[in-house]
Amino acid sequence: MLHLENVRKSYREPNGDDLPILDIESFSLAAGEQVVLRGRSGCGKTTLLNSIAGLTTVDAGSIAIKGTDIVKLPEVVRDRFRARFIGFVFQTFNLLPAFTAIENVLLGMSFTGQRPDVARGEKLLHSVGLGHRLTHKPAALSVGEQQRVAVARALANKPALLLADEPTANVDPAHQQQVIDLLREACDREEIAMLLVTHSSEVAEQFPRVEYLEKINRAVGLAVAH
Ligand SMILES: Nc1ncnc2c1ncn2[C@@H]1O[C@H](COP(=O)(O)OP(=O)(O)OP(=O)(O)O)[C@@H](O)[C@H]1O
Numbered sequence: 001m002l003h004l005e006n007v008r009k010s011y012r013e014p015n016g017d018d019l020p021i022l023d024i025e026s027f028s029l030a031a032g033e034q035v036v037l038r039g040r041s042g043c044g045k046t047t048l049l050n051s052i053a054g055l056t057t058v059d060a061g062s063i064a065i066k067g068t069d070i071v072k073l074p075e076v077v078r079d080r081f082r083a084r085f086i087g088f089v090f091q092t093f094n095l096l097p098a099f100t101a102i103e104n105v106l107l108g109m110s111f112t113g114q115r116p117d118v119a120r121g122e123k124l125l126h127s128v129g130l131g132h133r134l135t136h137k138p139a140a141l142s143v144g145e146q147q148r149v150a151v152a153r154a155l156a157n158k159p160a161l162l163l164a165d166e167p168t169a170n171v172d173p174a175h176q177q178q179v180i181d182l183l184r185e186a187c188d189r190e191e192i193a194m195l196l197v198t199h200s201s202e203v204a205e206q207f208p209r210v211e212y213l214e215k216i217n218r219a220v221g222l223a224v225a226h
């Protein structure tokens with residue numbers, strides 16, 4: 001359901017030089033497949049997730065999601081495609097400060113033009129242990145609680161592809177397991193493919209497939225030790 005081919009992405013350095021970040025010949029996920037992405041800090045994990053979501057444009061290559069090459073889509077169409085098919089847990093959450101926990105979750109649904117499913121939103125927040133914080137705004141939530149709202153929001157739409165960037169980096173061990181269980185159960189039940197970035201071996205070992213970005217990304221080379 002996801003297939004990357006010859007994807008290249010560089011950033012421009014202040015002196016005008018190109019700084020290659022991604023150079024991936026081929027990478028795929030099957031429908032409903034759950035994959036962990038690991039790699040050292042700075043090797044391009046967030047850049048890769050942002051590229052797959054179409055939040056960052058790549059310099060070359062194709063990124064096909066459900067048969068649509070999102071690289072070729074005009075921006076407006078790509079935004080609509082993302083709202084419909086992709087759930088994203090941002091490393092830094094990106095919750096909207098003016099909205100409560102439940103409103104942040106429901107907002108994700110409204111972007112697709114559907115009527116927000118309040119019962120589903122509340123159930124998702126309950127399942128990450130936030131049933132007692134539905135009407136708190138992000139500033140009144142702990143950092144770990146904000147991260148759990150971001151996880152609930154990413155699942156709100158029943159996406160076809162979930163991209164989760166270190167979704168348990170800020171939660172304690174008990175909630176870490178709760179978040180992973182929610183993600184895996186929702187993905188199993190709803191046939192959502194998931195690409196999850198983590199630095200945690202404890203999280204990674206629960207997944208059937210673990211990829212090291214250094215091994216598939218020629219821009220970082222193969223010599224990096226783990
Ligand atoms: N806008 C930008 N301009 C220039 N360089 C950038 C930009 N964004 C990211 N980079 C560089 O690209 C590299 C990859 O960044 P990225 O955020 O993808 O790493 P990461 O693997 O997610 O790291 P972490 O595990 O710390 O989150 C980093 O070395 C970073 O400095």
Ligand SMILES: [Mg+2]
Pocket residue numbers: 045046047091165
């Ligand atoms: Mg990152």
